[in-house]
Amino acid sequence: MSHRISRKDFSLVKRLRSGAGLPPADAACHSRQRIRDWFATAAPVIHWGAMDAPVGRIFVAASGQGLCALNFGVEEQEFVRRLDPRARLDSSPSAVAPITGQLKEYFARERFHFELPLDLSGLTPFQCSVLETLLRIPLGEVWTYRRLAGELGRPRSSRPVGQALAHNPIPIIIPCHRVIASDGNLGGYSGGFGIETKRWLLRFEGALPPASVPEGKGR
Amino acid sequence: MRFEQLIEQYHDEIFAYLWRLLGKASSRDGAADVEDLTQDVFLRAYQNFERLRAGSNHRAWLYKIATNCAYSRFRGTRNGRGRLLRLKDTAIDEALERSPSSAEAVAKSRLAQRVRNLTNSLPTKQKAALVLRYLQELDYAEIAAIMNCSEPSARANVYQALRCLRAALSEER
Numbered sequence: 001m002s003h004r005i006s007r008k009d010f011s012l013v014k015r016l017r018s019g020a021g022l023p024p025a026d027a028a029c030h031s032r033q034r035i036r037d038w039f040a041t042a043a044p045v046i047h048w049g050a051m052d053a054p055v056g057r058i059f060v061a062a063s064g065q066g067l068c069a070l071n072f073g074v075e076e077q078e079f080v081r082r083l084d085p086r087a088r089l090d091s092s093p094s095a096v097a098p099i100t101g102q103l104k105e106y107f108a109r110e111r112f113h114f115e116l117p118l119d120l121s122g123l124t125p126f127q128c129s130v131l132e133t134l135l136r137i138p139l140g141e142v143w144t145y146r147r148l149a150g151e152l153g154r155p156r157s158s159r160p161v162g163q164a165l166a167h168n169p170i171p172i173i174i175p176c177h178r179v180i181a182s183d184g185n186l187g188g189y190s191g192g193f194g195i196e197t198k199r200w201l202l203r204f205e206g207a208l209p210p211a212s213v214p215e216g217k218g219r
Numbered sequence: 220m221r222f223e224q225l226i227e228q229y230h231d232e233i234f235a236y237l238w239r240l241l242g243k244a245s246s247r248d249g250a251a252d253v254e255d256l257t258q259d260v261f262l263r264a265y266q267n268f269e270r271l272r273a274g275s276n277h278r279a280w281l282y283k284i285a286t287n288c289a290y291s292r293f294r295g296t297r298n299g300r301g302r303l304l305r306l307k308d309t310a311i312d313e314a315l316e317r318s319p320s321s322a323e324a325v326a327k328s329r330l331a332q333r334v335r336n337l338t339n340s341l342p343t344k345q346k347a348a349l350v351l352r353y354l355q356e357l358d359y360a361e362i363a364a365i366m367n368c369s370e371p372s373a374r375a376n377v378y379q380a381l382r383c384l385r386a387a388l389s390e391e392r
Contacts, residue, residue: 009385016334016338016349016354016384017353017354019330019331019335020338020350022238023235023250027234027250030254031250031253031254031257031258032230032231032234038258038261038262039222042265043222085221085268085269086222086265088223
């Protein structure tokens with residue numbers, strides 16, 4: 001069956017269009033405002049801000065539960081795009097000042113561990129347990145993927161553990177850079193400039209003597 | 220795309236779609252009804268936004284939710300089409316009485332009104348397909364996705380709707 005529109009139907013469509021018109025502008029405006037108001041009360045707020053650091057410009061974001069994202073080596077637009085798309089965003093340096101303040105102290109060698117509430121709600125329970133275990137690695141030390149898996153009670157799960165590290169939304173503060181391969185290879189790192197940033201952080205923390213670890217690239 | 224952008228970018232279009240699909244009168248009551256339904260659409264969209272895959276067609280997705288919300292409303296309204304039809308007739312007659320214009324303009328207006336009323340009386344699927352194609356100007360692939368049907372079926376619904384309208388209008392002459 002052919003469903004082509006005839007010339008007669010075109011005139012019918014024209015009438016349909018002229019008859020349909022548009023809803024009154026004030027009605028549409030009222031409805032739009034009503035939905036904006038609902039969104040303003042229903043959607044969670046994420047405050048975000050940025051700071052300059054030796055590893056480049058660092059972006060941080062915090063929900064009502066705590067720090068939910070940290071990223072560097074990305075453009076502002078990309079950082080914002082990755083935040084929970086259902087949340088309302090608020091660019092507010094003062095709201096994230098406790099976070100950027102502690103980071104500044106860390107880079108000034110005045111802070112050795114962070115005291116910040118974290119929001120890991122977007123992760124699976126396994127990813128959370130991996131990242132929470134990472135917080136036990138003291139500054140200046142490194143663990144292997146195998147040891148981390150062992151600490152989690154899953155000694156044969158080095159690979160899933162490595163994958164969980166790749167999903168770390170809060171690098172530096174959750175120190176995934178302190179995990180390396182058993183053979184001394186640095187493994188992988190997706191923050192900043194990748195493996196070079198990982199090497200820089202480990203040297204900065206004193207965990208990596210400049211020439212003692214091979215500079216091979218890992219995952 | 221962020222949900223906030225979704226509201227700003229598509230609210231007016233979805234509101235107009237529901238307005239046309241429900242065949243609402245230009246009265247405050249009619250607007251309130253469409254407003255409620257539009258809010259339902261965005262609430263459902265918000266609840267399911269996380270499950271939407273990256274790169275999805277957000278516009279077609281919203282239309283799909285809007286169409287389903289409208290279907291539910293149609294189902295929940297006993298003799299809904301007849302009631303809406305009467306509302307619309309009354310509103311236009313009142314409007315014409317308020318600002319009488321030339322006989323030709325009135326005739327045109329009445330014809331447009333007649334087409335609109337006939338559109339309101341179409342089966343729900345045909346009406347939705349017709350409104351999506353010619354008033355919201357979506358392509359058939361999008362209409363098929365919105366209506367959960369094949370592209371030929373979407374075309375067939377539009378064709379049937381036009382045929383019904385044409386037949387009804389020629390009967391009146």
